[in-house]
Amino acid sequence: MAAHVPLPPGLPQLLKAGTRYFSSQQESLFSHITACRALALCLRTSYGPLGRSKLVITHLGKPLFTAHAGTILRELELENPVARMLGAASQAQEEETGDGANAVVLLAGALLDNAEKLVRAGLPVAAVRDGYEVACKEAVRLLPGLACHTLADLRDPDRVAWVLRTAVGSKLFGYQDFLAGLVARCCVAALSPEGTFEPDNVRLCQVPGGGVTDSCLLEGMVFCTEAESRAHQAHQARIAVYCCPFGLAHTETKGTVLFQGPAEMRAYSEEELLGRRVRAIAEEGAGVVVVGGRVDPLALQYADQLGLMVVRLNSRLELQCLCRAVGALPLASLVPPPPGALGHCRHVYLTEIGSTAVVVFRQDSGSCPVATVLLRGATTELLCSLEEAVTDGLNTYKALVGDRRLLPGAGAVEMALAVRLATLGTYIPSPEQYAILEFAQALKTLPVALAENAGLPVNKTMAALEALHQLGTATAGIRLGEGGAPTMDAAREGVLDSLLVKERAIRLAVHTATTLLGVSHILVAKKSGGPKVRAENPNWDLEPDALE
Numbered sequence: 320m321a322a323h324v325p326l327p328p329g330l331p332q333l334l335k336a337g338t339r340y341f342s343s344q345q346e347s348l349f350s351h352i353t354a355c356r357a358l359a360l361c362l363r364t365s366y367g368p369l370g371r372s373k374l375v376i377t378h379l380g381k382p383l384f385t386a387h388a389g390t391i392l393r394e395l396e397l398e399n400p401v402a403r404m405l406g407a408a409s410q411a412q413e414e415e416t417g418d419g420a421n422a423v424v425l426l427a428g429a430l431l432d433n434a435e436k437l438v439r440a441g442l443p444v445a446a447v448r449d450g451y452e453v454a455c456k457e458a459v460r461l462l463p464g465l466a467c468h469t470l471a472d473l474r475d476p477d478r479v480a481w482v483l484r485t486a487v488g489s490k491l492f493g494y495q496d497f498l499a500g501l502v503a504r505c506c507v508a509a510l511s512p513e514g515t516f517e518p519d520n521v522r523l524c525q526v527p528g529g530g531v532t533d534s535c536l537l538e539g540m541v542f543c544t545e546a547e548s549r550a551h552q553a554h555q556a557r558i559a560v561y562c563c564p565f566g567l568a569h570t571e572t573k574g575t576v577l578f579q580g581p582a583e584m585r586a587y588s589e590e591e592l593l594g595r596r597v598r599a600i601a602e603e604g605a606g607v608v609v610v611g612g613r614v615d616p617l618a619l620q621y622a623d624q625l626g627l628m629v630v631r632l633n634s635r636l637e638l639q640c641l642c643r644a645v646g647a648l649p650l651a652s653l654v655p656p657p658p659g660a661l662g663h664c665r666h667v668y669l670t671e672i673g674s675t676a677v678v679v680f681r682q683d684s685g686s687c688p689v690a691t692v693l694l695r696g697a698t699t700e701l702l703c704s705l706e707e708a709v710t711d712g713l714n715t716y717k718a719l720v721g722d723r724r725l726l727p728g729a730g731a732v733e734m735a736l737a738v739r740l741a742t743l744g745t746y747i748p749s750p751e752q753y754a755i756l757e758f759a760q761a762l763k764t765l766p767v768a769l770a771e772n773a774g775l776p777v778n779k780t781m782a783a784l785e786a787l788h789q790l791g792t793a794t795a796g797i798r799l800g801e802g803g804a805p806t807m808d809a810a811r812e813g814v815l816d817s818l819l820v821k822e823r824a825i826r827l828a829v830h831t832a833t834t835l836l837g838v839s840h841i842l843v844a845k846k847s848g849g850p851k852v853r854a855e856n857p858n859w860d861l862e863p864d865a866l867e
């Protein structure tokens with residue numbers, strides 16, 4: 320008989336058998352910090368315009384070549400709950416502002432790292448959290464005072480391009496002037512008359528081949544697909560959009576038609592019904608039919624007889640976007656379009672870009688709410704980086720629509736805050752002062768990462784940067800790329816970051832760090848058992864009959 324092992328008194332007696340729990344500081348707090356440190360170290364090499372990319376192989380085996388923290392974290396299936404929390408904070412930043420995801424992870428990682436030092440030195444965790452919260456409030460209060468530029472006119476493409484250079488260049492360094500101009504033009508084109516901007520109204524279409532500078536902006540939409548019909552172009556066309564297949568709908572279950580006599584049987588003809596429907600669409604004035612499903616060969620034959628152009632799109636999102644671009648109403652079944660359901664487009668045509676067939680819906684009216692950026696590049700990796708750069712630019716413009724103030728970039732604002740918080744920390748006569756001083760040190764992690772990734776001498780660069788900030792140059796940042804002095808005036812050089820993005824990143828990083836510091840116990844429930852996993856079938860390639 321197995322000996323009965325009594326459970327230790329206390330919490331273990333209250334929990335279900337199999338539940339694991341960790342309560343000591345070593346097990347709960349320091350293990351958290353180790354997990355977050357590992358994640359921050361992984362993303363640190365991808366920070367800034369000269370950061371290195373990661374090759375991520377997704378769960379479907381697809382290789383992804385990216386330096387974008389949001390994409391890396393989305394594809395990494397983190398198991399550790401604490402690392403998952405930090406990843407979720409970074410994703411929240413990505414979803415809210417579209418930028419600054421890496422900064423959240425780096426800052427939160429540095430804050431936790433420094434908190435470990437303080438706790439090991441004997442400072443209570445509560446004092447560390449309070450100190451971090453005081454420092455965060457002060458940093459957020461100081462940020463507006465550090466703003467060096469305000470975007471006066473959201474519709475001026477030259478000024479917009481100047482402020483978007485940093486966001487665009489941090490993913491594709493070297494092409495920032497060309498790309499910022501392109502993004503600025505499409506942002507201005509997609510800005511609504513009420514002054515709101517929706518990044519979804521700018522579509523990105525990757526077409527392999529050519530060089531980055533062959534990328535261009537088009538008013539309307541471009542799809543990497545071919546026209547199904549013989550008609551390959553239509554001008555001043557009216558467009559009918561259907562989210563269903565182009566043919567008769569078939570029910571999922573089998574149906575039986577009962578005929579009462581030969582006359583009824585002769586009258587029942589699916590072909591005729593289909594012909595009537597396609598003719599009705601053409602009679603309503605449609606010249607182009609866009610469908611979101613399978614194209615029936617017979618329906619296509621009728622469309623060809625009537626000279627209709629038929630285009631099939633596989634994505635529901637693309638269909639919705641096309642409806643916005645041409646002003647059409649999407650229809651759920653193949654019925655004649657009711658009044659007001661037809662859209663209008665000046666030019667619809669099939670063409671080839673590089674060696675890729677594309678269907679273009681071009682408006683050229685100056686009032687189309689949707690714009691498309693045609694991205695050109697020699698390799699898939701380059702096209703992905705190009706897409707990330709343009710997406711960052713669009714998101715930064717969206718943030719600027721919310722708040723037009725800009726801060727000096729290149730590590731300037733982090734160093735300016737670090738210097739001011741260090742001064743504040745020295746004058747606070749309470750244990751929180753140590754946490755405030757460590758907060759100031761943690762902020763320096765971001766310029767240090769920029770300098771490290773650019774291959775600059777870190778100590779010399781940081782010393783030069785700090786000296787300038789101590790002397791009161793709040794806009795001094797790290798010079799990347801060219802030789803010469805290790806620092807520059809970020810405001811004058813046009814290296815600018817959105818205030819809104821920076822503020823949210825600081826708030827999120829501090830919130831995540833203080834939340835994790837507030838955890839005292841970790842309780843892990845026993846995994847629920849699902850059905851037993853079947854063993855591998857040694858005869859997997861044989862038909863069941865062959866085994867009998």
Ligand SMILES: Nc1ncnc2c1ncn2[C@@H]1O[C@H](COP(=O)(O)OP(=O)(O)OP(=O)(O)O)[C@@H](O)[C@H]1O
Pocket residue numbers: 365366367368370386387388389417418419420421422423485486488489490711727728729730769796797798799814815816
């Ligand atoms: N030309 C430049 N010179 C100096 N610093 C730059 C330059 N371009 C961008 N930076 C700085 O790089 C930092 C942004 O880098 P990055 O875009 O990699 O970070 P992130 O926005 O946090 O990450 P992600 O875009 O992956 O979410 C900003 O601090 C910005 O000021």
